[in-house]
Amino acid sequence: MSEVSASISATLIDTFSGPWDFLDNSYPARIHLDGREYPSVEHAYQASRIGGQALPARIASTSDPDRMLRLAAEYSDRADWEEAKVIVMRRLVEQKFDDPVLRERLLATEPAELVAGNDGDPFWGGCYGQGQNSMGLILMAIRAQARRELDPDAPVRAAAEALAESGSALACAARALIPTDHGVFTAWGYRGLLQGQEQVALTLGSVRGRKRVLVRVHSECLTGEAWGSLRCDCGPQLDAAMAAVAAAGSGVILYLRGHEGRGIGLLAKLRAYALQDAGFDTVDANSALGLPEDARDYRMAAQILADLGISSIRLLSNNPDKSESLTRYGIDVVERMPLFVAPNPHSMAYLVTKRDRMGHVLPDLGGLPAAVGAGPAA
Ligand SMILES: Nc1nc(O)c(N)c(N[C@@H]2O[C@H](COP(=O)(O)O)[C@@H](O)[C@H]2O)n1
Numbered sequence: 001m002s003e004v005s006a007s008i009s010a011t012l013i014d015t016f017s018g019p020w021d022f023l024d025n026s027y028p029a030r031i032h033l034d035g036r037e038y039p040s041v042e043h044a045y046q047a048s049r050i051g052g053q054a055l056p057a058r059i060a061s062t063s064d065p066d067r068m069l070r071l072a073a074e075y076s077d078r079a080d081w082e083e084a085k086v087i088v089m090r091r092l093v094e095q096k097f098d099d100p101v102l103r104e105r106l107l108a109t110e111p112a113e114l115v116a117g118n119d120g121d122p123f124w125g126g127c128y129g130q131g132q133n134s135m136g137l138i139l140m141a142i143r144a145q146a147r148r149e150l151d152p153d154a155p156v157r158a159a160a161e162a163l164a165e166s167g168s169a170l171a172c173a174a175r176a177l178i179p180t181d182h183g184v185f186t187a188w189g190y191r192g193l194l195q196g197q198e199q200v201a202l203t204l205g206s207v208r209g210r211k212r213v214l215v216r217v218h219s220e221c222l223t224g225e226a227w228g229s230l231r232c233d234c235g236p237q238l239d240a241a242m243a244a245v246a247a248a249g250s251g252v253i254l255y256l257r258g259h260e261g262r263g264i265g266l267l268a269k270l271r272a273y274a275l276q277d278a279g280f281d282t283v284d285a286n287s288a289l290g291l292p293e294d295a296r297d298y299r300m301a302a303q304i305l306a307d308l309g310i311s312s313i314r315l316l317s318n319n320p321d322k323s324e325s326l327t328r329y330g331i332d333v334v335e336r337m338p339l340f341v342a343p344n345p346h347s348m349a350y351l352v353t354k355r356d357r358m359g360h361v362l363p364d365l366g367g368l369p370a371a372v373g374a375g376p377a378a
């Protein structure tokens, strides 16, 4: 196991049956709602769909969740159900785990990731990484709350243990479906256990355990991606990377926060822009600010890939340094694939400097001047 993957203990409970049947909503539990008692979370949840009135006898008497679901759908009369259902579910599940025996069993599932089945329900279920896993997220949130109540210092200790073990471990803390023009990506949100830094990976298709996964390691660039700045190629590169992943049918976009300005931050990057307008190139501008040419680190990128079960990638980048850094952190970069976006008059000098002074591999598009020149006034 590489150094990186050893740093994250990720086990998975993706079936709420057998020893984990108590996690399922149909597990017997006395749930009270609107003055009535129900035999399970599922019964109470379905009752909520019909405004909490007495469950029609046919629903109350069945213990088959699918049949209950079908019957309740006939009675469902809450117009706000889509907005309300998650809150309703969370409150009912919280009530279930107020039971001390069940709460102990829930805590005993730590640190496993809880995924609610991989059936066809992409909202409540995990669906092999394509789903939102809302049910699993509710259970993990209740588990974390129970741990905090039991042992308030646990998170700090866990961070210290993770830090001792790996230096900067991280944990997957969120997942959501992101529909885009290039397809529906799954966003995986990570939090660094050391300083709480947030990172996100977008996956498309099945990537866990695959070889030669198409991956874009993309550094955050607010000016290029949110403002459409023509001073760089980041915005079109991000779009081109998502299109390439969609065309391949699967892959990952690792979107690295904290990388703004090649790691010097947004305000320093704006100062660097002003210096470039005064004739410095992007390397000398950073230096004139007393900052490194490139301050980025790719350890968390490698850790996220390891957590996603990816060890061998085809890297979409013109920047050989990314490939070398990921390799140092234990990722097998089997191929570096160009991600070139045609320059415009505002980005020409910047791309030339990245080619001539930062080792970026850019195809010869004619037009690109041989020597480094100052960028045009913005
Ligand atoms: N420091 C700095 N000066 C500039 O003039 C820039 N345009 C940037 N852009 C940052 O570079 C990163 C993308 O570079 P790669 O192609 O991934 O090597 C990204 O962090 C931009 O914000 N930075």
Ligand SMILES: [Zn+2]
Pocket (backbone or CB within 6 Å): 221, 223, 224, 225, 232, 233, 234, 235
């Ligand atoms: Zn940019």
